[in-house]
Amino acid sequence: MKFNRRRFLKASCATAAAFTAPGFLAHTAHAAREKELNILCWEGYNSDEVLDPFRKSTGAKVQAESGTSDPDMINKLRAGEINVWDVINVNQPWAREQMYPEGLIKALPRDKFEPYMENMMEAFKPPYKWALSHDGKDLIGMTQRFGPFNFVVNTDKISRETAEDEGFDLFNEASNAGKFGILTYDNWNIYHMCVGAGVDPFKKHTDAEIDAFEQTARKWFKGAKLLTDDLVQMNLALINGEIDLYCTGGTYTASPARFDGATNIRGITPARGPMDGKGGIVWVEVTSVVNNPQVSPLAEEFLHYVQQPEACHAVAFSEGTYNPITQMADSKVFSQFTKEELDAIQWDTLEEELSRAVDYNINPDYDRMDVIYNAAKREA
Amino acid sequence: MASPAAELESRAVESSSRWAEFRAWITQPGVLCSTPVLLLLLIGFLAPLLVVVGYSLMPPRTFDFGHVPTLENFISIVNESYYRSFLWAFGLACITVVLLLIICYPLAYGMAKLFGHWAHLLTLLLVIPLFVSENIRLFGWVLFLIKRGVLLGALESWFGIGADSMLYSVPAIVLGLVYVYLPFTLFPVMLGISMVPRDVTEAARDLGASRWQVFREIELPLAMPGILIGAMLTFVLSLGSLAESKILGGQAVIMIADDIETAFTFGQNWPLGSALSVLLILLVGSLVLYVLRRLDLDEILGRR
Structure with a gap:
């Protein structure tokens, strides 16, 4: 098992969470939680760069844990840890479609948070669909990090133009068998295999579409030279010429390599595809306050804190991966970024890529496709 | 054949001797000393295993024990x-x-x-x-x-x-x-x-x-x-x-x-x-x- 700082923090948090679990917490008065905050998030928000200034200014004990997938984190709340966590940070559809309707998160005061949204990039200004409840009345979360997430190429081997033009068909071509890797973020792989099969992943599928997905999944797993869930290992293989491209990747995975100087590693958003003509997918994180019966008063304060320019930059460029943030339209935030940092997150083409991508959403046939996906992986 | 009263008496003697045996066993220094470790193992080692066994009998994609036990998971593993x-x-x-x-x-x-x-x-x-x-x-x-x-x-x-x-x-x-x-x-x-x-x-x-x-x-x-x-x-x-x-x-x-x-x-x-x-x-x-x-x-x- 990898034993880096993140895992250590994760293990410590898990232990801490176990001790603060419902039984222990039930006896804790609300007042006792004024100086503690538990955050369930994608990695980055749990880094010291982000948390230390907040710890210092509030004197609070702040603990954060990251998960392997959105459902992984949400199921923690469903399994009874709603009493443990104060803030949850997952990708865009979950807050609106599942967590808010299920009463797992609570609404935010609009008057306090919407002014921040006015300064966000055009696509995320209010009324931003994923930050609102279905009836549009309640503000249920704040956006920050986002990124197109499709595939990554070594532009010395495949030009950006060719990659954008061919899109996911690159992985279908027999001549590319043995030249690509699959970064095994299973849920994303499933979406991309759908797109590769010419199927929109975010709708109810017919049996014929499921068959097309299965054939693509089997073809890609057979053709893949390398499967790994470690983006560093995948980038290393791409830089060293073991592979020419990998799928399930984007700014999030290419940025660490680009920031290290390997600017020939580039995230690609296909020019066209089966999702209303679009071929790319973009994720946007929404951070919400958990409907914890004894929620820490610091939860909302933390959401205010991460809107400040320095904290915004820390969130975008925390350890591990680097990502654009919705607050970059604000000049005070934008001025925090250096030229190299902007180049690492492909700022030059970001807007264009956004226009070619649809929002990451929930796949109604995920469970069925997950079984097919894993069988294809085992049997390749 | 022994009379019912005698049989009862002999059973009582037998059970009291078993109890005495158990007491002798449990009060051994070795057993007493190992009790904390045994308890720790029971809680820290056996209990998680039991949780795993319990979950394996729950319907797929559930997250608690409040369901009727089923062998569905084992069947799908075989299939x-x-x-x-x-x-x-x-x-x-x-x-x-x-x-x-x-x-x-x-x-x-x-x-x-x-x-x-x-x-x-x-x-x-x-x-x-x-x-x-x-x-x-x-x-x-x-x-x-x-x-x-x-x-x-x-x-x-x-x-x-x-x-x-x-x-x-x-x-x-x-x-x-x-x-x-x-x-x-x-x-x-x-x-x-x-x-x-x-x-x-x-x-x-x-x-x-x-x-x-x-x-x-x-x-x-x-x-x-x-x-x-x-x-x-x-x-x-x-x-x-x-x-x-x-x-x-x-x-x-x-x-x-x-x-x-x-x-x-x-x-x-x-x-x-x-x-x-x-x-x-x-x-x-x-x-x-x-x-x-x-x-x-x-x-x-x-x-x-």
Whole structure:
């Protein structure tokens, strides 16, 4: 098992969470939680760069844990840890479609948070669909990090133009068998295999579409030279010429390599595809306050804190991966970024890529496709 | 035939003597001293196992115990192609054990009987890397074997030999397993060999036994407990290994530990992951019990 700082923090948090679990917490008065905050998030928000200034200014004990997938984190709340966590940070559809309707998160005061949204990039200004409840009345979360997430190429081997033009068909071509890797973020792989099969992943599928997905999944797993869930290992293989491209990747995975100087590693958003003509997918994180019966008063304060320019930059460029943030339209935030940092997150083409991508959403046939996906992986 | 009253009396005597026996047993200093550890093991070791067994009987994709128990997960494991992952894990574990025994026996023999003080240095050299995380050591191998890495890069720039990548294949996984689990075979085998008294081998030679006969009829049987323990340890660890197939093998094959991890993480199917774990525990557990029944631990530890 990898034993880096993140895992250590994760293990410590898990232990801490176990001790603060419902039984222990039930006896804790609300007042006792004024100086503690538990955050369930994608990695980055749990880094010291982000948390230390907040710890210092509030004197609070702040603990954060990251998960392997959105459902992984949400199921923690469903399994009874709603009493443990104060803030949850997952990708865009979950807050609106599942967590808010299920009463797992609570609404935010609009008057306090919407002014921040006015300064966000055009696509995320209010009324931003994923930050609102279905009836549009309640503000249920704040956006920050986002990124197109499709595939990554070594532009010395495949030009950006060719990659954008061919899109996911690159992985279908027999001549590319043995030249690509699959970064095994299973849920994303499933979406991309759908797109590769010419199927929109975010709708109810017919049996014929499921068959097309299965054939693509089997073809890609057979053709893949390398499967790994470690983006560093995948980038290393791409830089060293073991592979020419990998799928399930984007700014999030290419940025660490680009920031290290390997600017020939580039995230690609296909020019066209089966999702209303679009071929790319973009994720946007929404951070919400958990409907914890004894929620820490610091939860909302933390959401205010991460809107400040320095904290915004820390969130975008925390350890591990680097990502654009919705607050970059604000000049005070934008001025925090250096030229190299902007180049690492492909700022030059970001807007264009956004226009070619649809929002990451929930796949109604995920469970069925997950079984097919894993069988294809085992049997390749 | 005894009268009913006499029978009752004898039963009472029997139960009171059983109670006395139990009291005598429980008040032994050994039992009393081990009670805290036993309780800790019960809570820390047995309880999580019971939770896993409990989950394995819950319907797929549920997250609590409030459902009617079902064998659905086990049925879907049989119907799906999970046998492949089990077979790959068992096959690779067997290959690793065989390779490690071939490598370790001569080395252990040297360390136990021939190298003298140098054996300590060698032990140290083998033990020190254990302080470094397994993943980091395996990643070191990746940098060594990757295209344009230490080995292939040097071959290309010094001799102009452009060899193909050595990573992301089954042999790369076996290399990782052999490398990581070498100490786990070596030291028990060394212990086994050091238990063979020199007098016995010398006596055999005096009586005219050939080298082969001494090895086959004296050394091997006497060192067998150590060899079996080393082999068992390596087998069990390889069976549950994950990092080697992920880091060096690029998941060229999917081993069972990988399927279990996927079920618990991306699959969010805790009952399926639990059912796979229960099957693995049952398979490994029965194997370990079988081997342990053939071994006398007291003898190995020199208590007899």
